[in-house]
Amino acid sequence: MAMRSIVIGAGIIGTCTALRLAQSGVQVTLIEANLPGDGTTGTSFAWLNAGAKRLREYYELNVAGMEAHRRLLAELPDAPWYVQTGNLEWRATPEAQERLFKQVERLQGIGYPAKLLTPAQVVKDLEPDLMIESSVEGIAYYPEESHIYPKLFLTHLLRAAQSLGVELHTRTKVVDFEMSGNQVSGVVLESGTHLKADVVVCCAGRWTEKLLSQVGVYLPLISPEEPESEAIGLLVLTSEICATVQRVVHAPGVNIRPDGPSRLLLHSGKFDRQISLQTPLSPPPQTAEEVLSNARKFVRNLETARVESAIRAIRALPQDELSVVGWTPGVEGLYVMVTHAGVTLAPALAEMAAREINGTPEKMLATFRPDRFQPQVSG
Template sequence: MRVVVVGAGIVGAAIAFAAARRGAEVTLVDAVGPAAGATGASFGWIGTSGKFPGGAAALRDDVLPHWRRLEAEVPGVEIRWTGSLTWPAPDGPVPGAQLLAADRVAALEPNLRDPSPGALHHPGDGALDPVAVTGALIDAARGLGARTRFGVPVERVLVRGGRAAGVETPDGPIGADAVVAAAGTGMAGLCDLPVAASPAVLVRIPAQRGLVRTVFAAPGFEVRERAGGGLLAAVGCPDGPEEAGHRAARAVAAAFRGTADARPDAVHVGLRPMPADRAPIVGPVPGLPGLYAAVMHSGVTLAPVVGDLVATEVVDGVPAAALAGCRPERYAACDTQGT
């Protein structure tokens, strides 16, 4: 079976690897190259303690087992299993997480200025370098025979006999039995789904090693240590990247001792693919058999479980019950384009 995957972010890379692993002839196409979209600016938190809206809830329990499987199976998939702290703890129980009193928060984050009033601890969470891991998944897919076409924009989906039959590119057509659109904020050119581009900012802040030990999430920012040293913070972007960078550094300095003089040394804006109801959109696109959509927020967390389920559906033809709440049909006005 020939499968074209459009988009070499972490979601498309995970799908390409999973489909190649099941014996499909995979071609992974990207207008730019690996991790050129949101993935390249991502904070990289494998987070199971946050919100899992809509159909994402059914995927939560499989997130960590699938990342652990890929870590064991794919060279270059390296994860820092530090756990996460959400401070202060949100109201209500969160599966798999524990409410910690201030003294236990201080033991996990000794440089935190004010560990009261406690935090939500998810010991299973981790973080990764999304660019490196996307590259590793693509290398692994290539090792299984997948082809890659980078710097090649997909102009439209080819239709033959009422089915998706491949994609058209400036270099000519690429034929396929199935087309998986994992193009993030670029989905509009491939099918009509309500996906907004939601800006967020990734900020690198110099700091001594061990200053922040978990993935730490507080109102308005998230921060963690990079594998190579220094800190990474993620913040929203209502005020432009430069101000967002300074805001992130101030927020980290207000929360942690030892960062008072920290200035951002790199600021990267990413456009997060954000479905209208914030839940993943994964499944056959209504109106065009053979065209399949996979677009979501929290794509770093979800990529391995979604990749595996998409390959099960597209290559093996076996519907995945866990994806039942993620289907594109929930948007009444979902019409295909590019015919």
């Protein structure tokens, strides 16, 4: 008889995992409290990258994520969700530029595709509608980085998963786990229904901490309710513009990427702290106008663009900001995955989780186990 699994959360990690488990012969029920992608996945800048990760183990995990995305492309061809045009980055001050040049040199030294281009090269060959300050001496270009359209990605993943027999239940909230001793034997739904499983995989994003606490597992996330929380970000979608930006762009003070052929999605970390869970987003707040104003310095014909919508991004951010992946300590049959880098990592984590659930441990995940948060008992 096939192993029965329940995957909690139909975001990008949960859906990728459901697909990989089904491909390995596991019977999968995928449960989503709302609709697929309505959590963190649907409010992501969705930039696929590894070069920005300083910890070597985390860098390598993100490289594996980028490679796993390409494997998915081979399985699901003509992928309209995947845009591999690269990432451009430049800095404003001489000191910041020097740090960027050293970063490029460091990445080249470990084999990551990175190069320095002149502003003239970028405008001539890559992005003719960018405006770059004359004081900029060089621009970092990471050609293998990319971005995706998350909900379009989920659409194709769900279609592939359901074709393999994955049962998707939406607007179905898991509120607790069913236990047999210290072994998880299923989940309890808000309706009171009990569903049985041999393995439960928790991919509940920012709701993970509360859910796991039901069975005594401590996994701290940065709360979006804290003042100026790092877990909250602001994304700004522009109206249509008469210009093209084809790549992810990290300009001084603002991140830019295309959202379709003629709109831009903007993010600025320096404005994130001005947004809270209580900030009204309709009409868009003044903070969104400030983000757009900053972007106008770098893209042609952005003067008359308006803020079409402001989006509150609530990140699934473990307290040490590293991914959490693996079997939960003290509770058998319960596997957890939660990470800020979900868009980049989801395909790789899904492959690794499927192998671990089927009995093959993954050495690459050793740094990221959930037991690192458990209190240490002194002798």
